[in-house]
Amino acid sequence: MKPAPWSAIVSHDTYLDGVPWELFARMRDAGGPLWVDEPDGAGFWALTRHRHVLRAGSTPRDFSCARGIRLEELDDEELEARRTMMEYDGLEHARLRRLVGAGFSRKSIAAREDAVRALAVSVVERALEHREVDFVSAIARELPIRMLCRMLGVPEEDADPLVEWGDALISNADPELSLAVVDQVDTEAYRLLPFRSPAAVSVFDYASRIRRERLQRPRPDILSAMLHADAGGRPLTELEFRNFFLLLIVAGNETTRHTLSLGLLALMEHPEALRELVSPDAPRPLFELATEEILRWTSVTMHFRRTLTRDLEWDGAAMRAGDKAVLWYIAANRDAEVFPEPDRFDLRRQPNPHLAFGAGRHFCLGAWLARLEVRVTLEEMFRRIRSVEPAGAPDRLRSNFIHGLKRLPVRFELR
Numbered sequence: 582m583k584p585a586p587w588s589a590i591v592s593h594d595t596y597l598d599g600v601p602w603e604l605f606a607r608m609r610d611a612g613g614p615l616w617v618d619e620p621d622g623a624g625f626w627a628l629t630r631h632r633h634v635l636r637a638g639s640t641p642r643d644f645s646c647a648r649g650i651r652l653e654e655l656d657d658e659e660l661e662a663r664r665t666m667m668e669y670d671g672l673e674h675a676r677l678r679r680l681v682g683a684g685f686s687r688k689s690i691a692a693r694e695d696a697v698r699a700l701a702v703s704v705v706e707r708a709l710e711h712r713e714v715d716f717v718s719a720i721a722r723e724l725p726i727r728m729l730c731r732m733l734g735v736p737e738e739d740a741d742p743l744v745e746w747g748d749a750l751i752s753n754a755d756p757e758l759s760l761a762v763v764d765q766v767d768t769e770a771y772r773l774l775p776f777r778s779p780a781a782v783s784v785f786d787y788a789s790r791i792r793r794e795r796l797q798r799p800r801p802d803i804l805s806a807m808l809h810a811d812a813g814g815r816p817l818t819e820l821e822f823r824n825f826f827l828l829l830i831v832a833g834n835e836t837t838r839h840t841l842s843l844g845l846l847a848l849m850e851h852p853e854a855l856r857e858l859v860s861p862d863a864p865r866p867l868f869e870l871a872t873e874e875i876l877r878w879t880s881v882t883m884h885f886r887r888t889l890t891r892d893l894e895w896d897g898a899a900m901r902a903g904d905k906a907v908l909w910y911i912a913a914n915r916d917a918e919v920f921p922e923p924d925r926f927d928l929r930r931q932p933n934p935h936l937a938f939g940a941g942r943h944f945c946l947g948a949w950l951a952r953l954e955v956r957v958t959l960e961e962m963f964r965r966i967r968s969v970e971p972a973g974a975p976d977r978l979r980s981n982f983i984h985g986l987k988r989l990p991v992r993f994e995l996r
């Protein structure tokens with residue numbers, strides 16, 4: 582039997598030419614969740630409507646994280662070796678999230694605005710010494726990792742290796758960034774490592790060293806607090822800590838970077854919106870709205886997966902316990918049922934109930950930090966320039982999971 586056209590959303594190659602928006606639109610129009618065959622997996626239900634994604638994300642009783650949150654099937658041994666708070670439901674998840682929740686709350690992050698701004702100013706000013714730069718490496722790649730290092734209490738001179746390891750992990754389907762390309766070489770030897778990537782060994786060694794240091798000499802940082810907190814009647818084990826550290830580095834770094842780069846690309850493709858923001862009297866609330874629209878428009882973590890715990894029938898789709906369900910946040914964010922003219926980039930879109938940060942208990946831990954970094958970087962960049970335009974074609978990441986850019990050549994005109 583011929584596979585349904587939807588199967589193209591599984592192929593990493595599909596995304597080299599950009600997000601398959603038309604295909605996602607046809608999937609939404611079909612109404613209910615659609616079954617998608619996978620070449621190397623059991624297949625899954627694709628949820629592309631906003632209301633389906635929101636409901637699945639908000640009902641962990643029916644849509645569990647415990648069998649994994651990526652498309653890949655994991656056996657019990659692999660799951661246990663790689664488990665983080667993302668792969669727990671209920672109390673276990675709450676217990677782990679509590680260890681870091683306060684440090685990333687809206688209030689704690691608001692108190693860091695000056696620090697984020699100072700960092701943004703130094704990164705932006707250094708980049709603007711050149712008229713033409715690759716925006717990804719000069720600005721977008723620099724800021725999130727350096728801020729994360731400061732928050733976690735990791736020396737900033739370690740930012741470069743951490744970025745490289747993070748790239749190799751999350752971009753494990755792109756041959757330019759990973760030696761162990763998941764769908765092209767045999768990665769069996771790495772099956773107990775996050776993302777099936779050998780780069781995880783470097784991150785784990787690094788995390789173990791930090792753990793030893795912080796256990797001996799605690800400091801006023803998030804990692805020390807995690808290690809000395811009560812994680813349910815006991816401290817975190819070394820494996821738990823290493824996986825936790827890796828999660829924070831990966832989740833907090835690439836995502837914001839790609840949001841910044843794709844956000845600038847969107848603005849350059851919408852010159853009127855760009856002009857409004859570059860104007861010297863663009864108010865802060867406009868940057869706040871613009872940040873939300875950039876998040877909706879770019880949706881850099883395109884999907885996360887759940888597993889059904891019971892049989893459910895939604896809009897004609899007979900889903901069975903044990904089936905995988907994939908929540909396509911990026912498709913839900915263009916659902917006309919919720920967003921009028923969803924394919925229009927609207928700087929002032931309000932309300933903007935996008936799902937770029939997910940929904941429910943696993944709602945992004947770093948949402949307030951990411952919002953702050955995107956807004957402040959744009960504010961500081963736009964206050965120093967008259968205009969910015971493409972200086973070459975953007976280079977897209979090969980991934981069905983991360984919507985990202987490897988390069989974005991731009992040319993600035995300074996004030």
Ligand code: HEM
Pocket residue numbers: 638650666667668678828829830832833834836837840880881882885886910936937938939940942943944945946947948950951952
């Ligand atoms: C624009 C940037 C970001 C985007 C688009 C994004 C997206 C997401 C999404 C969609 C989820 C939900 C996962 C699921 O449904 O299973 C999530 C969870 C998470 N994010 Fe982010 N994220 C961003 C930035 C950050 C930052 C800066 C951090 C900082 C450390 C971070 C840390 C996390 C963590 C730890 C989780 C897991 C939360 C849990 O399981 O309770 N993210 N993120």
